[in-house]
Amino acid sequence: MSEYILEMYNITKEFPGIRALDNVSFKVKRGEIHALCGENGAGKSTLMKILSGVYPYGTYSGDIFFNGEKLILHSIKDAEKKGIAIIHQELALIKELSVKENIFIGNEPNKNGIVDFDQMYLNAKKILQQFNLDIDPNTLVKNLGVGQQQLVEIAKALSKSASLLILDEPTSSLTEADVEILLKILKKLKENGVTCIYISHKLDEVMEIADTVTVIRDGKTIGTDSAKNLTKEKIISMMVGRELSQLYPREKHFIGEVFFEVRDFNVYDTKIQNRRIVKNVSFKLRKGEILGIAGLIGAGRTELVSSIFGSYPGKWTGDVYLEGKKIIIKNPSDALKYGIAMVPEDRKKEGLISLMSVKENMTISNLENYKKIIGTINENRELLDVKDYIKKINIKTSHFSTQVKNLSGGNQQKVVLAKNLLSKPKILILDEPTRGIDVGAKYEIYKLMFSLAKEGISIIMISSELPEILGISDRIIVMHEGEKKGEFENKNVTQEMIMQCAIGGRSNND
Ligand SMILES: Nc1ncnc2c1ncn2[C@@H]1O[C@H](COP(=O)(O)OP(=O)(O)OP(=O)(O)O)[C@@H](O)[C@H]1O
Ligand SMILES: [Mg+2]
The missing domain is CATH 3.40.50.300 (P-loop containing nucleotide triphosphate hydrolases)
Structure with a gap:
């Protein structure tokens, strides 16, 4: 068997007006924890969505080999059957259902064609216990904190006995203690031979857990190296394409x-x-x-x-x-x-309307600022401001009329920030x-904060x-x-x- 469990060659993926991935190649060794790093909008989530069947075969170009065999996926289910499971950047649990139902949704244990809830409870309990997660399988997900929801999401992926587990920014809403739990779980999975792809902007975590690091920038592979040859500073300069003399x-x-x-x-x-x-x-x-x-x-x-x-x-x-x-x-x-303006912690819930455009989201609560004397909206000035902020904090979007749901996670956050800044x-x-x-955009945000001050x-x-x-x-x-x-x-x-x-x-x- 090849040393690589996964080989992706020349992957190109386009969305209207934007090439999210441009000939990306990415190889992962069996049994390793491989960190995938890159700025907001670099293409990390897109690459992982291709690998997990979200974007099926035929919607991208390039070749994927999994365990040496050509991988053709038509759906997420296909990927799961092959042993590839993904935990997405945005939580995908159904809040009104219990923990156990969420873990086994689509894979419910059944007796004579009827869902066996007792068995489901026992199975869920076993999985949660295996990773020392102190969560009652009957709890409704909406009653859990964000961190615990994330851990349930992880338990759900683990219930599929995946041989390749993908985690797309799993720790962004975890407490320090939960991050520790997660990193322990990953180390344990590694001992059991599970291969893991780990996306995170927290480079300390990456340095702690990764065996290998790949950096992509603007949809292109910049390089892959063993973590022991790398430092945080090196990863940052690969990510942003320049040395950041100061953070x-x-x-x-x-x-x-x-x-x-x-x-x-x-x-x-x-x-x-x-x-x-x-x-x-x-x-x-x-x-x-x-x-x-x-x-x-x-x-x-x-x-x-x-x-x-x-x-x-x-x-x-x-x-x-x-x-x-x-x-x-x-x-x-x-x-x-x-x-007084506030950028909330949970931007998805409180900050953005995902079906509206970047521009609408930025200006919707500030239309007062653009009223002309007779009460119509001064669209020119509105547009100038929107464009100015897109540039200032480097929001990666093909156009200001793009729907916010099509932006990468980090870029959505920048839109919320811009919206609040525009309220002056x-x-x-x-x-x-x-x-x-990401680090480059953080720097821009800090600069903006100082200029506001x-x-x-x-x-x-x-x-x-x-x-x-x-x-x-x-x-x-x-x-x-x-x-x-x-x-x-x-x-x-x-x-x-x-x-x-x-x-x-x-x-x-x-
Ligand atoms: N469904 C879509 N429609 C249009 N453009 C998209 C879509 N999904 C992603 N993109 C664009 O593709 C590029 C890559 O996005 P992707 O989500 O892969 O970035 P990322 O590296 O995961 O970033 P982040 O760190 O912010 O999560 C971005 O420019 C994004 O706006
Ligand atoms: Mg992403």
Whole structure:
């Protein structure tokens, strides 16, 4: 048998107006974990969709060999039969169904032609246990957190006893603890001889887990090398085609008076009465300041900012002051009226209308800005702004009228960002703004944040990446289990100090 389980040669795939893959070749050795890296829109998901039957034979050109045999797939089911399973970048579970039903959908165990739910329960339990996942198979998926949903998705793929498992950005919404669980599962699968293709923008993870790394850029293969010959810096320069001399383009900006203040915020659980997720949090924000909010996932950061913005679905109390005056924000449109915009963490749910175009998504909530005196929309100016932002943050799209659902995952996020920037806010709240975004585009987003700060816009940024918090913020607050545990000027503060605070260690207010 050949040393390669998978060989893809000269794969070319076109969509209207765009060549997503241009003669890509990609080979994976049996039993290895092979990381596939590249910027947003490089073509990673497209290549994997070809390999997993989403784009069937005949819709692309080139040859694929699997276990030495030519691979011709007409459907996803075909791929599964051959032992190829994929976990997609966007979660594909049915929220109204239970965990066990989701795992076995289309493969239900049956007795005399009737679905055997007891057997299904037992089978699901076995799979979950095998990987130490503490999830009840009868739970409805909608009652699980995003991280656990992702783990169920993985369990589902594993239930198909795949010999080639593809994970397309599996960790973008996992907590640190769940990432650990996943990486352990992958190592265990590797011991059992399963081959794995792993797509991630988190290069630390890639360096930890991959045996081999392939980089693609603009639909072309740039190179493949063994991970031990590579460094993070090398992978980055292969991805973006140039050396990034620095990751955080810090720029001096003037920080003014206190502009916005949050006092005694308490946010309550939507399910358990009287349980507080945020406890008495207060903070101030100055004009032109970038305030970082650090903490572990689950610390209450998203709940805090979404209640400030008026989008939290449950109960909260607390006061908000803008330029010294108390303001009342009951819902997001109140917030927008006061010049407060927010880019939410779950962009898919809250940020985008996938059937609308890039342009419509960007301007739909900002049409006010383009009204001519007589009430018609000034389309020229609208278009200029849209084009300007597409260029500024490097949104990879064939045209501004392309439907957002046709953009790569990272580029969809950039559209949400652009939409909020176009609303010309005074205060911009960003919840994990660079999650799932490649290093080159991150750099562009940071540059944009600094230029906004220079214009006097105040920014609140939640981030779980400490280097990002330290690289970007002027001031940092750290939350732990709903409380503000510390506040630091971003001078002599280290990652260790913030981490200490985030895990509930000694409070450190300076
Ligand atoms: N269904 C589609 N219709 C039109 N264009 C598409 C479609 N799917 C992908 N594309 C385009 O093909 C290119 C490659 O997209 P792909 O999703 O493969 O990128 P990716 O490397 O997975 O990026 P990301 O890291 O952002 O997920 C992008 O320019 C994207 O806009
Ligand atoms: Mg992708």
